[in-house]
Amino acid sequence: MTTETALDRLAQRLGIGDQYRDGHGRPRRISAESKRTLLSAMGFAAESDTAIAAAIQAVDEVPWRRPLEPVLIAAEGEPLPPVPVVLDADRSGHSLSWTVEEEVGRSHRGAVEPGDLPCEASRRIDGRVLERRSMRLPLSLPAGYHRLRLSGAAEASTVLIVAPPRCYWPPALEGEGRMWGVAIQLYGLRSERNWGIGDFTDLRHLAEALAPLGVGVIGVNPLHALFIENPNRISPYSPASRLFLNVLYIDVEAVPDLDACPAARTAIDRMRESGRFEELRAAALVDYPGVSGAKLPVLEELYRSFRTTHLAEGGTAKGDTNRAAAFHAFQAREGQALETFSLFEALSEHFRRTGSGVHSWRDWPVPYHDPASPEVAAFAAEQRERIEFFQYLQWQADLQLQAVGDRCTQLGMQIGLYRDLALGVDSDGAEFWAQQRLFARGTAIGAPPDLFNTKGQDWGLPPMTPRALRENAYRPLIEVLRANMRHTGALRIDHILGLMRLFWVPHGASPTEGGYVNYPLADMLAVLALESQRSRCLVIGEDLGTVPEGLVDRLHGYGILSYRLLYFEQTGDGDFLLPEAYPPLALVGVTTHDLPTLPGYWRGRDIDLRARLDLFPSDDARRDAQRARDRDRRCLLDALRRQGLLPAGESPEDELDRPPSERLVQAAYRYLARTPSKLLMVTLEDVLGEEEQPNLPGTTDEHPNWRRKLPLGIDELAADPRVRALTATIRDLRPAPRAGQAAGQGAS
Structure with missing residues (x-):
């Protein structure tokens, strides 16, 4: 060989x-x-x-070196599949007892003689003859996470995951039901009351403003925890942790402890009198350090007031206080994950202030690199109150997000809040630090070259290894899904292709030198279906890019909506697909955060930016992109005219040689509203004529990514004639479900 x-x-x-x-x-x-x-x-x-x-x-x-695999997957309502068991051949005379402990507490027991079990294979390892035998359990279990234990001829246990056949499906989408909503970047919401960044109260007010216009769902950027100690690290797709929330979205003035905290009220009054809030609100881009500097000191005062009023020494409840009980219930629900995350936040703060943790936990003294080290345990004991402060912040963020979900339900929105799950985490963050053995070292997730990114992409996110996921019985995936489906009616999974394969790029190499690594798709889809059903949460899979053959059909079989963007839905000749040719099991839209807005697309703004920032591999590639865009614009005009959405008699140059008109944008969304696809998402930047996209892939500081604000405040949005005209048209094409059809909101 x-x-x-x-x-x-x-x-x-x-x-x-x-x-x-x-x-x-x-x-x-x-x-x-x-x-x-x-x-x-x-x-x-x-x-x-x-x-x-x-x-x-x-x-x-x-x-061969363990009696049972670390996890077994079974289907709800069907007999359990045969369980492979590895036994020493010389122990075949011993009986083998088994116990299945259901998640709800019921137990099932039995015993078999190993010699009676079919032997599928044998192997000699380290002088021992091992046999793989097949054991059938006479059970059909409900959906859930159960445990199988063996004793006698082998001592072992494994997780038994029994999954439903598909993900949750809102009643409003059954049959020919179709819905629509708007997509926003939460940080970019403007209001007369926020502190320079959109917050959870703004999100609730947006739902109240748009629900009367027929909006059934509001999609937001990932709400994941970022880096409190470095507020310039702002990409929601490179978070510190996907298990917890970005606390800059907390509406400080809505925290209940404000009423009993004179110090916080005084600090707020001083900032208001100095014009600080107006300055932050008036900034064209979100000033993350400014927002952080305004919010965090006040939140510290609120925590101190809460602790003094509601908690006794040691963090126990002081007297009979409902707020203390609620806080302790939150701590118990989030468990060790919250403890470790808050410990990381406290360590980051400590070492940044001492100058030894400016950029990453790798800059900390070596003993603190290991979350299980004695030094970390000693720090946790000494800094109990500081760790509790970061838990308090997560509690407040969770309560305010829950209020958004509850309000969407009260407003009759059929789905309500639609959250976005990032593909991975930054290796400098809490999730990586806490679970380092899960991740591959020396590589990052990316993508091979495509039409929009001709050099390929390196997203800088460390991949979890397939083996580590399975060895941990998919617990990391389960926890991330559960955290992001909470208070939510739908979840968009970024790059859902990662359930089947991920493109790994070696550090320091070009993305063209990367390669695909396969993942256990069937197992991960089973986990996704189980968590979706438990949270009553629709799943949308962002499946753009190079999609493996058969994957879309697998996703549809699980009730997962595919992702279809107007820009990409073309025939081989370049013509845009007719509305009726779109798949029903899909979310449709014009664009996403990583692509040009429709006005920017029309003007070629993204091509100009990429050329200026040297993101094309050659001048020929840039010219090819411009020629392709000119062709696509003409084809889109032809498609809209054939549908009667634009006047047929005008010369194409009337639209090609000027900024995109309001009627062009309206026509594009009416075109998509006619599709049979279940969900239509409207990007507000398109409707408002914005040319700059929220994020330009391949850039960091070269472009103001994740900072742009909407040009109008929330109240102005609902009253804007462009918004009202478009929503009225879509409401006619996609009427809201009849009373009694509305879906349940995501579990809170």
């Missing part, structure tokens, strides 16, 4: 693909060097023949 053949064999064992296709459909083979880097990231040395042979042996022997 040659080194290359052995390397390929090891890569295949661990799910690394041999090649990929770029956005033009051209195959690109993954180099041996890239394979070695990806294998190393998974923890397997592959620098020599000997190392590769040892790695192959280790991988092959893993399932």
Whole structure:
């Protein structure tokens, strides 16, 4: 066996693909060097023949060295599938007892003779003869997370996940039901009362303003926790943790402790008198450090007041106080994850102030790199009150987000809040620090070259390894889904292709040197269906890019909406798909946060920006992009005219040679409203004529990503004639469900 053949064999064992296709459909083979880097990231040395042979042996022997796999997946309403059990051949005379403990507390027991079980294979390891036998359990279990335990001939236990056949589906979407809503960036909401950034109260007020116009869902950017100690790290798609919330979205003046806190009220009055709030609100872009500097000191005063009023020494309840009981209930619900996250926040604050943790936890003294170290435990004991402060912040954020979800339900919105789940986390953040063994080192998630990103993409997010996910019985995935489905009627999963495969890019290499790594799609879809049903939360899968064959059908089979954008829905000849050709099981829209707004698309603003920032690989590529855009604009005009949405007699140059008219934007959304697709999302920036997109992929400081505000305040939005005209048209094309059809809001 040659080194290359052995390397390929090891890569295949661990799910690394041999090649990929770029956005033009051209195959690109993954180099041996890239394979070695990806294998190393998974923890397997592959620098020599000997190392590769040892790695192959280790991988092959893993399932033989334990009686049970770490997790088993079964289908609700069906008999449990056969359970593979690995036993010592010389213990086949011992009986094997089993117990299944249901999540709700019921138990089922039985015993079998190992020799009576079918033997599927055998293997000698370390002088022992091992047999893999197949055991059937005479059970059909309800959906949930259960545990199977063995004793006697083998001592072992495993998680048994029983999943429903599909994700939750709101009644309003059954049959021919269709809905629509608006998509916003929460930070960009303007109001006369916020502190320079949209907050949870603004989101509630937006729902109150738009629900009467027929809006059934409001989509928001990821609300994940960012970096309190570094407020300039603002990408919601590179968060510190997806398990918790961005506390800058807290409406400080809505925190109940304000009434009993003179110090906080005085601080607010002083900022109001100095014009600080007006200054932050008037800024064209969100001033994150300014907002943080205004909010956090007041929130500290509110926490101190809460602690003095409601908590006794040691954090226990002081007397009979409902707020203390509610806080302790929140702490209990969030458990160890909240404790570890808040500990990370306290450590970040401490080391940043001492100058040894300016950029990352990797800058901290080495003993603090390990969350389980004695030094970290000592810090946690000494800084109990500070850790509790960060828990208090998460409690307030959660309460205010819950109020948004509850208000959407009261307003009769059929879905209400639609949240966005980022693909991964920043390696400098709390989620990575707490679970370092889950992640691959030396690589980042990205994407191969495509039509919009011709150099490929490196998103800088460390991937979780498929093996680590499975070894942990998918608990990390379960916790992230559960946290983001709370108080929510729908969840958009960014780059849902990651349930099947992720494109890993070696650190320091071009994205073209990356390769795909396969993930356990069937298992992860089962977990997603179970969590979706429990939270009564619709799932939307962002499946843009190079989609593996058959994946969309698998998603649809689970009741997961696909993602269809007007820009990309074209035939091979460049014509735009007719409305009736769109799939029913889809969310449709014109654009997303990573793509140009329709006005920006029409003017080629994104092409100009990419050229100025040297994001094209060549001048020829830039010219090709401009020619393609000119062709697409003409094809879009033709499509809209054929549908009778624009006057047929006008010369195309009337629209091509000027900024996009209001009627062009309205026509594009009416075009999508005619599709059979279940959900239509309107991007408010399109309706308001904004040319700049929220985020330009491939840039950080070169472009003001994640800072742009909407040009109008919430009250002005609802009264704007462009908004009212479009919502009236869509309301006619997609009427709200009849009374009694409304779906339940996400579990709170």
